[in-house]
Amino acid sequence: MKYINFKTACFVAISASMMGSVSADTLRMAFSVAPSTIDPFKSSASGTASLNEHLYEALVSRTNDKLLATSYGWTDDTTLVVNLREGVKFHNGADFTAQDVVYSSCRMMYRVGGKKNMLTSAMGPVTDVVAIDDYTVAFKTVGLYPILIQKLKSLSILDSGDADLGSTLKFDNTGDCGITRYPTKDEFATGKYANGTGKYKYESFSNTGDAVLVRNDDYWGNPGNWERVEISSVGNSGARMAGLLAGDYDLIENPTGEDLLALEGNSAYSFSTEPSWRTIFLVLDVGSDVAPGVTAADGTNPLKDIRVRQALSLSINRDAIVDKLMGGNATVASQFAPSYQNGADSSMPDLAYDADKARQLLADAGYSDSITINLRMPTNKYQNGKRVGQAIAQYWSRIGIEVNLVAEPWSVFRKGRSARELGVFMYGWGHPQGPAQMISYAFGTRNKPLNLGGSNYSNYSSPDFDAAMTAWAVETDEAKAFEYNQAAMRVAVEDLPGIPLYYQHSIWAHTSDISVSGRPDERTFADMASKN
Amino acid sequence: MNNIPLLKINNLTVTYPLNSEGSDVLKALDNISLNVNSGQIIGIVGESGAGKSTIGKAILGLLDPPAKIVSGEITLTDTAMIGLSESQYESFRGNQIGYIYQNPMTALNPVLKIGEQVIEAILANTAMTGKEAYNYAIQLLERADVSFAKDRLQKYPHQLSGGLCQRIVFAIAIAAKPKLIIADEPTTALDVTVQSSVLQTLIKLSQEEDIAIILITHDIGVVSETCDYVYVLRNGKHIEQGETVQVLEKPTQEYTRSLMASVPLIEKRLHRFALPNEDKMEGMTSHLGYLEEERKENLYLNKTILKVTNISKIFYTSSTLFKRKEAFKAVKNVSFSVNRGETVGIVGESGSGKSTIGRMILGLEDITEGSIIYNGRDLKSITSPEDRLAHCLSIQCIFQDPYSSLNPRMTAGENITYGLKVHKLIDSKNAKSLAQDLMTLVGLQRHDADKLPHAFSGGERQRIGIARALGYRPDFIFCDEPTSALDVSVQANLLNLLKDLQEQFSLTLLFVSHDLAVIRQMCDQVIVMKDGEALENGSNDSIFEHPKHLYTKSLLKAMPKFKGIAKQVGFNDSK
C-alpha cells in the first residue's frame, strides 16, 4: 500500500513546478554518449558527431540537404564537381571558399602521428581535389566511385586560415599538400580552432563530455533556435531521466521505454520519437558446416536449412515485442533496413508470426526438439536489448529449440564476433548512406575491390544477391542504384541469412515547453528542439 | 587499635553472573569483613581466585560490570562507600584513597607523557594549578626515589623501566595525601632485583604521610616483611586473620598451614616440600614397565650427559619504519656441563638468555656459535632422520605456560600419546591405557585422559605436560620455568612430583627459573645468568651460601626473608 502511495506521490512531485529557472533561450541537453573531442575528423561516434555537427558543416547533410554545396554532379566517371555556397563565413569571420574544401580534404588525409582520420580510407580513391574557382571544387577519383558524395557527408569544412598553407596548396594522398603547419592536436583541444561554419559557436568543452555552445548570429541560413546550448553527458539512462525530472536538463537522449511511461501522465514533460535507420536483427551463420554455438542431433549446421531459418523467423511475434517490450517505440521489420529509408522498398510484405507452422517446418526439416542455439548478444547496447533477447529465447523455446542466451559486454561480444565465434547473434545496424550500404557489408560475398561483405558474419553467399550488389556498387544513377539495392534486399529476405526484428526508434524526452522533431540518424542537434 | 577504624568492611559479598540470565553466580567475595586503621599496613593474602583484587576494586567502586555488590557495607571513616554516584566516587578516588596496580606498564596510558599523567592527578585531586602542579609533580617523583625527575616527566611509560613506572604510580597515589592506599600486587610484575627496593619506597612514603596501606599479594615473603596485620583468603572466603607474625608462624587453619609449607625457602635446601596431605601415587599398571626397562640399557654410559661449550645466540630484529634491522646477542659465550642424574639450575631475570639456551639444546633454535654435545654427540652432527628422532625422544621439555603447552583441541590422553603414535612407538590400542597410566603417574585420574585441556587447572595441565614428556622415555628433561605461572601451593606439589619422578626414572634435569628459592630447592648445580652471560657457576650451597659475583649477592639480598616461619612450621628433614 505504501508503495502505491509512493507511486502516486511520484507523479504529483513530477508535476510540481520545476525548481531551477534558466534563461528561456538556453537549451540544456544530456547526451547518452560523451563526446570525446571537438576535432571533427577524429570520430564518428554519436556523441562526438552530434556535438561537432553544431560547430561544423559538411557540403551535404546526412539527410541530403545542401549545406555548403549548392549543387553537385559527376561530370565524367571520375570527376565530381561541387558548386559551393557564397557568402558563408567561419566563426572567426573568414570567408568560406573552395580553398577551405581543399584544405579540409588535405587535413582529412593528414595523419597526425600516423593516426588515421574518419575518411582516410574512404577518400583513398580520391586522387585530387581542385579549386576550380572560389566557389567551385572538383574531386577526381581513380575510378568509378559513385558513393563518394555519401562519404563526403562526413567531411566537415574547416578554415584554411587556421593553418600555414605554404606557397601552393595542392591535394595529395598523404595530406602533406605543401602545408607547412596544421593546428596540433593539443591546440585543437583548447578550442581555439573549433572554427567552423555551423549554427553554433564554441564556448567550452571538457573531455568529460560537457560542452557549452552559443548561437552563431552570422549564420548563412536560418540562425539557430537557441542563444546558448549546454551539453552534458550522462551515460546512465536512469540518471539522465532523473536529471530531466529534477530540472537539470531540458532535453535528454535515449530514455528507456519504461521511463516514458512515467512521462505519459505528466503534462510538464513529453517525449518525441523518430524512427531511426537502425534495424535490430539476428545474424545466423548459414554458411559454415558447423556453426559455433549451434548444435543439432545429427551434428550438422541446421541453419543451412532454409526451413529452419524460416521456422526461427515465424516463431517470433514481432508485434508483441514492439508493443510489450518496446512500448510501441519501434517499427516491426520486414527487411534488413527500414522500409521508410530513402531507397528502400516500402512495399516489402510483413514477416509472418505462426508458431505452429514454425514447428511444422522444423519437423519437416527433421529437427524437432533437437536444436540447441547459443544466442549471443551485447549488453547495454540496444534499447531493451536484454529483454528482447530473452523474448526471442522464449519464442524459440516454444518451438522446441533449446536456447542459451549469452549476453556479454560489448567488448567481449565484438571480439567474439571478429573471431567468428558467434553462430547466432543479435545486432543493430543502420546506415545513413542508405539501405544498400548495410546489406552490402553484411551479406555480400567477400569482395575487396568493391568493398562488399566486410562484415559478413552469416557466411552467406548468394550469386543473385552478389550480382545485384555488384551492379549497385558502380551505378552512379541514383534511381537505378535503388533498384539494384531493392533486388538484393528481396533475395536476402527470401534467404534469411539473418532475421529482421524491428527498426529502432530514437527517443528524446524533454520538457513540455519545447517541441522536438527528431532525426533518423540517432544524433541530437539543438535545433531539433524549438520553443513552443 | 581500639579507635574507630579508617576503613571498615562488613560482610561484603560480590558476585559475577555465570550465565546471561544471572541465575547462576560466582561469589568472588563471600561475606568478607575487614578493618583498616589509619597508618596501618594490612596484607590480604591468597592464591589466584581468592578474590583479593575484587576487594580493592569494590572499595573504590571500580568493579567492572557484570560484577555486582550484593550485600555488605564499606565505610571510610564515616562515609558509606556503596552505591555512590560516579562523581561522588571521583571525589574519593585519588583524593582519599590511592590505588596502585600490579603492572604499571599497563596502568599508565602508553600514549600520554608521564608528566601529563602525574599532573592531571594533581590537578584533579588538589587545589594546585599550572606551574605549581608541575613543581609538585617533580617533588613527588623525587620523593618516590625517581632520579632525573624533571626529564622523566617528558617521557612516555614505555621509555622507562617497570620499577620506575611503579614509583611514578606511587607518586601519583600519594599526590593528594590520601588516607589509604590500596596496593594490588605492587611488585609482582617487576624484576626480582628491584622488587624489594620498590616496596621499600612504598612503605617509606606511607609512613611519611601516615597513610594506611592495603597490600594485596600472593607473596608470603612480602607480607612477612611489610605487613602489620594479615587476612588470608581462599576462593572468596575468609580463612584466617591476625597479626602477621601470628598468622605466618602459628597458622591455625589447615589451608594456611599448607600454604606456608609450600613456600620455597632460600635459606636451606630440603628434600621435599612437607605438604600436609599430599597424595601418594598408587596403582601403576604394566605399561609403565616400558618406561623403566628400556632406559636402563644406556644408563651410566658416560657421566657427562650434556656439555655446552662457548655457545652464543644472535637474534635479528626485523626493521620497521623507525628502526633498522638490529642484532641482539641473547646468549654470550656460555659453557657448562650436566652430569647424568643431576639437576642443573639456570637462574636469571627475564631477558637473561636462560630459556634460549634450553631452546638451542632442544633444537628449537639454531646455535650461532659454539657446540652442544649431548650423549657424546655434537648436535650439529645429528642429521639423519633416525638420529634426529632418537635425539628428540631422549631430550624432552616441560614448558612454562600451562595454558599454551597443550594442544587445546586434543584430549589430555591424545596430547600425551599423539607423538608416540606418529612414531609408531605404540599402537592405537595401547595408547589409551598408556595415557591413563601416565596420568596416574603424575597424580591425575585415569578417566581424566578423555578430557580436553581446558577442563584442567594450571597445575594439572603442567602434570599432563610432564606425562607427555615422560611418554618418550627421555633421559634428559629441560624444565623451562615449569612453575612460574602457578600458585605457590600448586608449585610445591609439582616440584615434589618432579623430584619423585627424577628419582624413579633417573632423569637428568636442566631447570630454568627466575625464582632463586625454587632453584635452591631443586638444583644440585646452579648457573647464574644476566644479559646472556653466565656470571657464576657452582654447587647449590656454594652459590647460595658463598656467592662470589656481585649480581648474585644482590639477587640474594633482594629475596624476602622469613626465617622464623620455617622453624615454626618445622620442616622435618634435610638432605
Added chain:
Amino acid sequence: MIDYKKKLATLSIEIKSIFSGHPIAIAGLIGFIVFVLTALLAPWIAPQNPYDLMILDIMDGLLPPLSKLGNGTTSWLGTDALGRDILSAVMYGLRLSLFVAFVAVSIGTTIGVFLGLLAATKGGWVESVIMRAVDLKVSFPGILLALMLLAVFGTGVDKIIYALIIGVWASKARLTRSSALSEMQKEYIDAAKISGIPNWRIMLKFLLPNSIAPVLVMVPMALSGAIGAEATLSFLGVGVPITEPSLGLLIANGNDYLLSGKWWISIFPGVVLVSLVLCINVVADRIREHNNPYLKSMDKQ
C-alpha cells in the same frame, strides 16, 4: 556416533550462549534461516520456475502485484517485463545469490586458510610470495578487482564465483597466518616439534584446529560481503547471466522501470537483499562480539 551427538550438543549450547539475551540477533538468525530455507525449497514452493523460458509469456509482462496471469494463477508480487513472476524470481534470485556467496566464501576461505597456514609454517620465500600476493590483493579494493576480472573473463555464475573467491581468500590467508603465527609461539607447537612430529601433521593436527577460530568468526561477515558484492556486480551488468537473475540483477532490471511507477520489480528484490544482508550482519556482529576477547574476558570472570 556418540561423539557426533556430543558435538551437536556442545554446538547447540554454544549457539545458545551466543544468542540468548540478544533478541535482535535471534531475529537475524531466524530471518537468515527463513531465507536459506526459502532458497533451498524455491523449486518446490515458488509459483513458477522463472528460468524456464517456455512458461514465461511476455504478454504477462509488467503486471502489478496481485494480478492474474494468462494461465489463471495470481502473481502476488507482480511480474517483470518478460512476464516473470517477481515472487518466484526473488526466491530463485535468493537461491542464486546465496549459492554464489556460499560457494565463493567456502572455497575462498579454504584456500585462504591453507595458504595462511603454509605461509606461517614454511616461512622464507614461500611466505614472502604468499604474503606479497595477499598485499597485492588487499591493497586493491575487491570490487575493482572483481570488475576487472569479470571484464576479462566474461560473465556467468562460475566466473562471478571465481571473482568473489579472489575477493575472499586474501584476508582469510592473512588472518590465518597471523593467528597461526601467534599459535606457533605457543609451547604445544614446540612440544610437537621436539617430539619429531612431521611438519604437515603439526600444520593439520595442531595449527589448523587452533588457528581457524578467528577465521570462522569472520565467515558470516564474508558471506554478507560476498552477497553484497555479487549484487553490485550483477547490478553493474557483469555478474550472473540475464536469464538467471540474482537479486542484484533483478534490482537492475527493475531500476529501469522505477521512474515509470513500476516499483515492484526492483523494490521487492531490493528489500529482500537488504534484509538478507542485514540478518547475516546482525548474526555476524553477535558472533564477533561474543568472541571479542575484551568482552569475553569480562563474561568469564
Added chain:
Amino acid sequence: MINFILKRLWHSGILAITMSLIVFFGMYVVGDPVEMLSDDEFTEQDKIDLAIELGLDKPLYEQYFTFTGDMLQGDFGTSFVYNRPVLDLIIERLPATLEISLLAMVIGLSIGIPLGIFSGIKNNSRASKIISFFTTVGYSTPNFWQAIILIMVFAVFLQWLPASGRGLTNSMFGVEWSLLSIDGLRHMALPAVNLAIYKICMQQRLAKSGTQEILYQEYMTYARAKGISRYRIIRRHLLRNILIPIVTITGLEVGGLIAFSTVTESIFSWPGIGKLLLDSIHMIDRPVVVAYLILITLMFVFINFVVDVMYAILDPRIRHQK
C-alpha cells in the same frame, strides 16, 4: 628509515609491475581495441592500419615493454578512445573523484566517529543500541541500492537535489571544483552522501569497538582510580588512543572509497576517474585502464606510508622503538 622506505618502494614496485602485467595481458584477453574502435564498414585494411596506429601489431610482450618504458618516462600513453594523453584524462577527472571522496570522508568521520565513541561508552544504553542498529542497516545496504533510493527520494520525489552530473564548477589552482559553488555542492550532495553512508556506518562501528577495547584497558580503570573526571578521561585517555586504529583504518578505507566511487560515479554520472575506469573497461581502452590501476596502486602505497607515519606520530611506542 631510509631502508624502510626503500623496502616499501621495492615492494610497491613489484606490486605495480604485477598489477600492470595482469591488467595488460588481462585486457588483451578481453577484447580487441581495434574491434571496439572500428565501424562495421571498416575494411580489413582499415583494421590493420588502426592496429598499427595503436601499436597493436607488435608482439604483446613488446607492446608491454614499450608501454612500461614510456611510462617510466612519465608517458602513460594515449587513450585509444579519447585520443589524448592518458595522464591528462586522469588528472582532469581526478578532482571530481577526490572532491566527492573527501567530502564523503569528512562526513563519515565527523558523524561516524562521535556516534561510535558515544555508543561505545554508553554501550548498553537505548540510544547506543538504536544507533548501532541503524549503522548495521546502513552498512548492510549495498551502495547501489542506497543510490537508487537516494535518487528516488531526493531527486525525483522531493526534487531537492540534482541526480546527475557535476553542476557548475569553479577553478582553483587551475583545477575545476564543484565544491566552490552552490550549484556544484548541490550536485555533489547525493553522490557524496551515497559514499558517506557506508563511511559513517563503518566509522561508527570501528570507533565503537575501538572505544570498547580501550575502555577495558587497565589504564582506563587506573585513570578512574586516580580520580580523574570522566570528561577528561574520554577526552585525553580514550580519544588519544582510539585515534590510532581509526587513522589506520581510515587511511586504508580511502581505497574502499575510491573503489566504491566507481559504482557511485556510474549511477550518478559523476565524471570522475571511477566512471572513466568503467567506461574504459567497456571500451577496452587499455592505456587508460592500466595507467589508472598503476596510479591507484601508487596512491595506495603512498597512503599506506602516510598511515605508517601517522601511526608513529600517534603512538609513541612505535616512534621510540629501540
